Amino acid sequence: MWIFMVIFFAFLASYCSIFMIKPVAERFGLVDVPCSRKKHVGAIPLIGGVSIFVAVLASIIVFLPLEKKLIVYLICAAAIVLLGVIDDYRQLGVKIRLGVQALVALIMMWGSDAYIHNLGNLFGFGSIDLGLLGIPFTVIAVIAAINAFNMIDGIDGLAGAMSITTFAAILILMGVNGGQLSVLPLIIIATIVPYLAFNLGVLGHRNKKIFMGDAGSMFIGLSVIWLLMIATQSEVDNAFSPVTALWIIAIPLMDMMAIIIRRVKKGHSPFKADRDHLHHVFMRIGFSSRKALITISMLAVFLASIGIVGELIGIPHWFMLVLFIGIFVAYSACIQHAWKVARFLRKHVFIKKQN
Numbered sequence: 001m002w003i004f005m006v007i008f009f010a011f012l013a014s015y016c017s018i019f020m021i022k023p024v025a026e027r028f029g030l031v032d033v034p035c036s037r038k039k040h041v042g043a044i045p046l047i048g049g050v051s052i053f054v055a056v057l058a059s060i061i062v063f064l065p066l067e068k069k070l071i072v073y074l075i076c077a078a079a080i081v082l083l084g085v086i087d088d089y090r091q092l093g094v095k096i097r098l099g100v101q102a103l104v105a106l107i108m109m110w111g112s113d114a115y116i117h118n119l120g121n122l123f124g125f126g127s128i129d130l131g132l133l134g135i136p137f138t139v140i141a142v143i144a145a146i147n148a149f150n151m152i153d154g155i156d157g158l159a160g161a162m163s164i165t166t167f168a169a170i171l172i173l174m175g176v177n178g179g180q181l182s183v184l185p186l187i188i189i190a191t192i193v194p195y196l197a198f199n200l201g202v203l204g205h206r207n208k209k210i211f212m213g214d215a216g217s218m219f220i221g222l223s224v225i226w227l228l229m230i231a232t233q234s235e236v237d238n239a240f241s242p243v244t245a246l247w248i249i250a251i252p253l254m255d256m257m258a259i260i261i262r263r264v265k266k267g268h269s270p271f272k273a274d275r276d277h278l279h280h281v282f283m284r285i286g287f288s289s290r291k292a293l294i295t296i297s298m299l300a301v302f303l304a305s306i307g308i309v310g311e312l313i314g315i316p317h318w319f320m321l322v323l324f325i326g327i328f329v330a331y332s333a334c335i336q337h338a339w340k341v342a343r344f345l346r347k348h349v350f351i352k353k354q355n
Helices: 002-028 048-063 068-090 094-112 131-152 158-176 183-200 213-233 242-248 250-265 278-285 289-313 317-336 338-354
Strands: none
Touching: 002 048, 002 183, 048 068, 048 183, 048 213, 068 094, 068 213, 094 131, 094 213, 131 158, 131 213, 131 250, 158 183, 158 213, 158 242, 158 250, 158 289, 183 213, 213 242, 242 250, 242 289, 242 317, 250 289, 250 317, 278 289, 278 317, 289 317
8 A cells, every 4th residue: 555655746746847837937938948959849848857856855854764874865865856957057068067977976976875896696606896996987887877768858758768667667676675775766657657657648648838948957867876876886785796787787888889889980079969860760760750759669679688687597697797798799789870771671671660
C-alpha cells in the first residue's frame, strides 16, 4: 500500500507542478523557439525538468528519511537544475557548464561517501581498484552522464523514454539485490510520466506541449550517475557491477561518444550541436519522429536487458565488456558514416519494402 501512495504522490506532484510552472515560464520567456536545428512550431515552455525535480524533491521529503547522502544529492540536483534553467534562458558557455558540473561531482562524492574506485573484474585477473585516480575518473563520469542525457534529448519523448528505461533497469537490479534506495528510481519514473504525456500530446494533452529543457536532461543525467555510483560502489547499497551500468545507459552513452568522435575527426568542437545523432539517422531513412522514438526505445530496452540478464546469471565482467565494446564499435561506425548508412537503408531496405 505504501509503495502505491509513493507512486501516486510523485505522479500527482509532477502533474500539478507542470500546471503551476507553465504560466510562469511563458511570462518570463523560459521557452524554446524554432531555429535551423529545431523544427517544432511555436514557443514551447522549457519546464519539464523543473516539474520533475520539484516532484522528486517533494516525494523524497515526504516519504524517505533525509540522511546525509540524500540531502547532498538534492543540493547537487538543485544546483544542476538551476544551471540548466539559466542555460535554457540565456545559453551559457561550455566552460561554465562543465565547471559547475565538475564542482557538483566533487560535492556529490564528498556527500555520498562514494566514488568510482572499483571497476570490477574487467579483464579476468581480479577487481581493478583505481585508488585516488577514482576521484578524477568519477568527475569525468558525472560530466559524461549529465551530457549524454542532455545530448540525447533531440526528438519528442526520447529523453523521457531513455530515462524511464534506465531507471527501470536500476529499479529491477536494486530491488532484486535489496538496495535501500530502490524506491528512488521508482519515484523518478512516476514523475517523468506526466511530462511525457504533455511532451507527446497523448492522454488528452494535445496542444499542451512542454519540453524537458537542459534543466531536465541534466537533472536526469545527474540522478542516473548518482544512483549508479551508489549501486556499484557503496558497501551498503551495492547491487550490481560497474560493467552492467554501461548497458543500462548504453544508447545515451554510445550516442554521445560516437558523436564526439565524429565531431573531433571533422575538426569541430565536441559540444557543437549538429543533426548527426541516432534519431536524425532514423529520420533521414524515412522514419517519423514517433517511429524513431519507438525504435530507439526498443533498442535501449534490449541493451539494458542484456546487462540485467548478464548480471543476474553471472556472466563474467570481461565478456560483458568485450561485447559492449563490440556493439559500440559497430554503432560508432554507423554514426561516422551516417549519411551513407541512411542512404543505403533507404534505397535497399525501406524502398524495397514499400514496393
